[in-house]
Amino acid sequence: xxxxxxxxxxxxxxxxxxxxxxxxxxxDVSQEVAQVLAHNCAAAQRDGAHSHGVFRxxxxxxxxxxxxxxxxxxxxxxxxxxxxxxxxxxxxxAQPALAAARPxxxxxxxxxxxxxLAIRNSHHFAALWPDxxxxxxxxxxxxxxxxxxxxxxxxxxxxxxxxxxxxxxxAPCQGLAPxxxxxxxxxxxxxxxxxxxxxxxxxxPGTGVDRDGQPTTDPQAILDGGALLPFGGHxxxxxxxxxxxxxxxxxxxxFSFGFDWSxxxxxxxxxxxxxxxxxxxxxxxxxxxxxxxxxxxERMQAVGVTRLAGExxxxxxxxxxxxxxxxxxxxxxxxxxxxxxx
Amino acid sequence: xxxxxxxxxxxxxxxxxxxxxxxxxxxDVSQEVAQVLAHNCAAAQRDGAHSHGVFRxxxxxxxxxxxxxxxxxxxxxxxxxxxxxxxxxxxxxAQPALAAARPxxxxxxxxxxxxxLAIRNSHHFAALWPDxxxxxxxxxxxxxxxxxxxxxxxxxxxxxxxxxxxxxxxAPCQGLAPxxxxxxxxxxxxxxxxxxxxxxxxxxPGTGVDRDGQPTTDPQAILDGGALLPFGGHxxxxxxxxxxxxxxxxxxxxFSFGFDWSxxxxxxxxxxxxxxxxxxxxxxxxxxxxxxxxxxxERMQAVGVTRLAGExxxxxxxxxxxxxxxxxxxxxxxxxxxxxxx
Numbered sequence: 001x002x003x004x005x006x007x008x009x010x011x012x013x014x015x016x017x018x019x020x021x022x023x024x025x026x027x028d029v030s031q032e033v034a035q036v037l038a039h040n041c042a043a044a045q046r047d048g049a050h051s052h053g054v055f056r057x058x059x060x061x062x063x064x065x066x067x068x069x070x071x072x073x074x075x076x077x078x079x080x081x082x083x084x085x086x087x088x089x090x091x092x093x094a095q096p097a098l099a100a101a102r103p104x105x106x107x108x109x110x111x112x113x114x115x116x117l118a119i120r121n122s123h124h125f126a127a128l129w130p131d132x133x134x135x136x137x138x139x140x141x142x143x144x145x146x147x148x149x150x151x152x153x154x155x156x157x158x159x160x161x162x163x164x165x166x167x168x169x170x171a172p173c174q175g176l177a178p179x180x181x182x183x184x185x186x187x188x189x190x191x192x193x194x195x196x197x198x199x200x201x202x203x204x205p206g207t208g209v210d211r212d213g214q215p216t217t218d219p220q221a222i223l224d225g226g227a228l229l230p231f232g233g234h235x236x237x238x239x240x241x242x243x244x245x246x247x248x249x250x251x252x253x254x255f256s257f258g259f260d261w262s263x264x265x266x267x268x269x270x271x272x273x274x275x276x277x278x279x280x281x282x283x284x285x286x287x288x289x290x291x292x293x294x295x296x297x298e299r300m301q302a303v304g305v306t307r308l309a310g311e312x313x314x315x316x317x318x319x320x321x322x323x324x325x326x327x328x329x330x331x332x333x334x335x336x337x338x339x340x341x342x
Numbered sequence: 343x344x345x346x347x348x349x350x351x352x353x354x355x356x357x358x359x360x361x362x363x364x365x366x367x368x369x370d371v372s373q374e375v376a377q378v379l380a381h382n383c384a385a386a387q388r389d390g391a392h393s394h395g396v397f398r399x400x401x402x403x404x405x406x407x408x409x410x411x412x413x414x415x416x417x418x419x420x421x422x423x424x425x426x427x428x429x430x431x432x433x434x435x436a437q438p439a440l441a442a443a444r445p446x447x448x449x450x451x452x453x454x455x456x457x458x459l460a461i462r463n464s465h466h467f468a469a470l471w472p473d474x475x476x477x478x479x480x481x482x483x484x485x486x487x488x489x490x491x492x493x494x495x496x497x498x499x500x501x502x503x504x505x506x507x508x509x510x511x512x513a514p515c516q517g518l519a520p521x522x523x524x525x526x527x528x529x530x531x532x533x534x535x536x537x538x539x540x541x542x543x544x545x546x547p548g549t550g551v552d553r554d555g556q557p558t559t560d561p562q563a564i565l566d567g568g569a570l571l572p573f574g575g576h577x578x579x580x581x582x583x584x585x586x587x588x589x590x591x592x593x594x595x596x597f598s599f600g601f602d603w604s605x606x607x608x609x610x611x612x613x614x615x616x617x618x619x620x621x622x623x624x625x626x627x628x629x630x631x632x633x634x635x636x637x638x639x640e641r642m643q644a645v646g647v648t649r650l651a652g653e654x655x656x657x658x659x660x661x662x663x664x665x666x667x668x669x670x671x672x673x674x675x676x677x678x679x680x681x682x683x684x
Contacts, residue, residue: 083425084455084625113426114619116456118626141592158646169584171591179587181580232574238523238651241638242511245521249513249634250483252627257641277456277619283426284460285594292591296583299599304500309580 009332010324016042020057022339027061029071036096040126046325048316051191052127054331057338059268060125068267069093069123075100083112086251089122094146094274097122098131105278109140113283117276118251123269124148128168129182129310131276136170136178139290141279144168147247149270150257152186152228155237158213160227163256163270164190165243172281173297174290180310185240186228193219193228246275351674352666358384362399364681369403371413378438382468388667390658393533394469396673399680401610402467410609411435411465417442425454428593431464436488436616439464440473447620451482455625459618460593465611466490470510471524471652473618478512478520481632483621486510489589491612492599494528494570497579500555502569505598505612506532507585514623515639516632522652527582528570535561535570588617 011019017038024034037060045053063069073092077100080086085105089097097119108115124146135142148163166189168182184190187207196203197219210216211225222228230236248255253273261267281289297308320326327335353361359380366376379402387395405411415434419442422428427447431439439461450457466488477484490505508531510524526532529549538545539561552558553567564570572578590597595615603609623631639650662668669677 078627080625081455082453083457084622086625086627088627111424112454113423114456114458115425116621120627141587154642154645154647156647156649157642161641161645167581169580171584171587179583181584183577183580231577235525235573236577238511238525239509241521241642241651242513242523244638245483245513245635249628249631249638250621250623250626252629255634255638255641279458279592280426281592283422283428284592285420285428285430285462286591287594289591292597293587296586296591296597299503299597300496300499300583303496303503305496305498307498309583 007329008326009329010320010326011332013042013046013320013325016045016325016327019335019339020054023057023335024060024071026339026341027064027071029064033071033073033093033096036099037093037126040095040130042325043130044127045327046317046320047313049127049129049313051189051195054327054335055191055195056125057335061338062266063123063125063269066264066266068261068264068271069269077101077104079104083108083115084118085115086118086120087122089119091121091271092123093269094119094122094124095126095131098274098276105276106135106138106140109278110280114277114279117278119274119276120251120253121271122253122274123271124274125269127182128166129170129180129313131274132168132170132182133178133180133310135278136172136180139172139281141172141281142170142276144274144276145243145247146274147244147253147256147270147272148190149259149272151190152230152240153209154241155230155234161257162230162237162240162244163272164228165240165247165256167239167243171293172290174288174294176294176297177310177314179293179297179308180313183231185230185236185243187231187236188228190228193222197223247273251275349671350668351671352662352668353674355384355388355662355667358387358396358667358669361677361681362396365399365677366402366413368681368683369406369413371406375413375415375435375438378441379435379468382437382472384667385472386469387669388659388662389655391469391471391655393531393537396669396677397533397537398467399677403680404608405465405467405611408606408608410603410606411611411613419443419446421446425450425457427457427459429459429461429464431461433463433613434465435611436461436464436466437468437473440616440618447618448477448480448482451620452622456619456621459620461616461618462593462595463613464595464616465613466616467611469524470508471512471522471655473616474510474512474524475520475522475652477620478514478522481514481623483514483623483631484512484618486616486618487585487589488616489586489595489598489612489614490532491601491614493532494572494582495551496583497572497576503599504572504579504582504586505614506570507582507589507598509581509585513635514632516630516636518636518639519652519656521635521639521650522655525573527572527578527585529573529578530570532570535564539565589615593617
């Protein structure tokens with residue numbers, strides 16, 4: 001939450017899911033899609049990942065109203081090979097496409113040892129960790145990449161080309177919640193820049209440039225014709241390029257620079273692709289993978305690491321289970337208004 | 343090359359391969375293994391990747407003489423599932439294990455759309471890009487990770503735990519050499535620290551810490567009981583953790599902290615594991631993958647990127663094809679001496 005701690009309410013997770021689902025359905029989204037998006041968005045809010053929580057609802061609705069994304073799209077799953085599943089998301093959201101292909105993907109990963117899901121013609125407007133964490137809950141490893149929209153200057157370049165292009169990874173860990181990370185390959189995630197702009201905070205040096213290509217710590221200057229930089233210089237930039245190749249070139253989705261939404265004022269959701277690789281660790285020769293990942297975690301703690309990947313989310317989740325999910329009072333009032341018949 | 347440009351010779355690539363092969367064979371390495379290692383090391387030298395070129399030969403020989411690595415190991419390939427191949431490298435080098443499993447891995451990737459090779463009980467003392475580039479030469483995508491030896495402090499930790507844990511990726515590109523990158527997840531590769539120490543150069547700020555955990559730009563202080571830092575803060579650290587999980591926990595290889603070579607003075611080669619994922623892009627819905635990756639490259643050039651991933655290596659390679667592979671005069675004399683009967 002922000003430093004100023006505006007007044008907030010807490011409500012049960014399922015109530016928030018229901019509220020968001022009602023909002024989506026009232027804004028031209030099918031029941032099936034609304035259910036998936038509502039759960040995804042409520043889970044981010046529950047876990048304290050506020051840049052992908054209810055903060056995103058106006059963006060979803062703006063994009064839907066613009067006719068840019070199809071809230072009623074029915075994904076088409078294609079069984080391509082022993083380890084390869086494709087989905088045409090039909091110009092709808094990526095999460096229902098993943099949900100539709102998930103059983104086949106998991107069956108293939110368990111049978112072949114590894115399987116890949118290539119989603120195309122899809123809009124991803126959410127965090128990436130909710131896509132991978134459930135695989136680790138089932139004892140599998142998952143790696144996912146998604147490209148987004150031109151807003152990151154490649155290392156050595158002068159103008160933006162790549163998206164924020166996150167990479168997410170999840171692995172089971174014996175006796176603990178899965179190890180999960182989700183990192184933008186940009187210095188900062190786009191949602192965090194928006195949050196900083198809304199709250200009037202500066203962003204760290206090295207995050208981005210203004211419209212003239214000059215370094216800036218003003219998030220609004222980054223959003224107003226400026227651009228982000230990759231994290232870690234040429235290495236983060238190479239990873240971002242890899243995400244374009246895997247999430248777009250391989251799947252058949254658009255590159256981050258490959259779509260033109262100028263004819264849809266209000267469009268916010270990038271129309272690209274997503275790749276998910278799932279591995280069955282029981283096929284490895286490592287014995288009990290979860291026991292070994294626990295060993296790694298314990299050794300990390302022994303050298304002084306106090307905060308593990310995903311730990312903050314699990315802590316917020318546990319608190320929300322007892323006390324309810326925190327939503328700003330003003331935000332909640334807006335959500336309730338959006339859920340009512342027009 | 344160093345700023346001081348010591349005198350050097352140029353010799354044909356095949357002559358360098360033959361020289362290195364002879365050296366390996368004279369130091370208790372089988373013909374089969376010697377051939378693979380000699381080609382790998384000569385290719386790094388040819389491509390200007392000097393930290394993994396002939397500079398490494400003394401380390402190889404020291405490790406072999408210590409009895410730590412088996413230069414005569416015969417890898418055992420296991421066909422586990424439609425997309426999963428395992429290799430027990432038998433305490434030998436990783437590259438001959440990859441060579442032994444490669445035909446099966448490629449066949450599975452083309453059939454299943456994706457396949458993974460899990461190498462364990464292996465020593466990897468080379469660059470990682472030579473392992474992935476050949477897949478892209480055949481029209482496939484390849485992603486590989488290998489863990490190494492404790493020398494990197496996890497983000498938020500006080501003492502080293504991870505290895506330099508590189509990630510390499512290769513993809514075909516129409517009309518151009520494959521797009522290939524190979525990045526340590528440490529701020530600098532271990533070989534580059536050794537080169538800097540040998541040449542008396544400082545390393546960039548943020549590269550590492552001394553034995554007291556204090557930041558230093560002295561490469562010798564990093565090598566003498568100090569440690570490296572991950573690149574890009576918590577993000578590079580998370581990627582390094584992922585490499586430990588994939589290359590060690592999944593394969594059944596040792597973690598970077600999981601082996602004790604104190605009983606083998608002179609041992610230099612980390613005894614860990616390696617993972618390689620190979621994808622057939624023809625299974626995607628992107629049409630001609632190589633044409634799309636070419637499109638990406640052209641767009642990168644259009645926003646001002648002048649140096650592409652792998653480009654410097656290809657330039658050095660082309661020059662070496664005409665003029666021969668450059669080797670320092672003194673180094674070459676040492677190599678010749680090592681190749682002669684004792």
